[in-house]
Amino acid sequence: MILARVIPKDSNSFKKNRKRMSFFVQFVDKYNISYLFGVWTATIAGYVYLLGNIDRYSYWEWSGLPNGVLRILLSTLFFYSFSSFGFWRTSNKRLEQAALIYNSFFYFACFILGSLSFNVLEFNSVGYLPYLAFIISGVLIYEFKVLYNLESGNWSVDSWNKKNSYMIAAFILMVFATFLGYVLDDPIISTVGIVSLFFPAVVLIWPSDVRHIKRLQFYPLFTFAMFTCVRAPWFFIILAILFFFLRSTNYFKYGIVYPSFGVHLEEINSDV
Secondary structure, three states, X not given: OHHHHHOOOOOHHHHHHHHHOHHHXXXXXXXXXXXXXXXXXXXXXXXXXXXXHHOOOOOOOHHHHHHHHHHHHXXXXXXXXXXXXXXXXXXXXXXOHHHHHHHHHHHHHHHHHXXXXXXXXXXXXXXXXXXXXXXXXXXXXXXXXXXXXXXXXXXXXXXXXXXXXXXXXXXXXXXHHHHHHHHOOOHHHXXXXXXXOHHHHHHHHOOOOHHHHHXXXXXXXXXXXXXXXXXXXXXXXXXXXXXXXXXXXXXXXHXXXXXXXXXXXXXXXXXX
16 A cells, blocks of 8 residues: 555654544544445446346446436435434444344345336346345345454454354355346356355355455455446446545554455465
């Protein structure tokens, strides 16, 4: 990260800028900005699904920017309205079954919001099923709360309870999304599903380790977001702004580069 090289965390400049960035750090925490990754990705996935129904071979479509941004704004408003009424649930502990259903409904509603069209002929409810399955699997894998200890500099998972049941369910749902997406000739969800299903499989088969959960919670969502950009390339710019904004605020909050694509060297060594 360029910011970490320009302003090392042990420098006086870091301390000064940390105070200046405190407003943005509090803003990110107060308004759950990190959750917008899922909200926006689900919304634009719905919009991309609509584009695919209109034209199976649509690709790199920049003209949809105004329409897509409008849907993002509506889903953002929906997110904060939904949260204010207590229907969307978040916690540092495992959620109850009802809360998981609420959250699955919320993200799927964002997908539907993105896919809405005035032309009834463009509506294909069966095609929603693989996306619903993938969204539910995503809700399950985020039930493992990854925590960072600022004093020790170590990552941990709140609990490994229900690891097998959650990972088996997430894996089956991703397989279902892949298969049904293939049957329905949907190249987006079928490819996202087949790429992503290996991550819950690794968590299930390998010994419990926080690095597997970190990859599980980053790469399937990243893959989903990147494949939506195949048809909506302008979404990549929006994601990049949000991604680097969060990296910058987290750097000044914790002194680490997060979220990150990389794997720590000590993790690589421990895998050898």
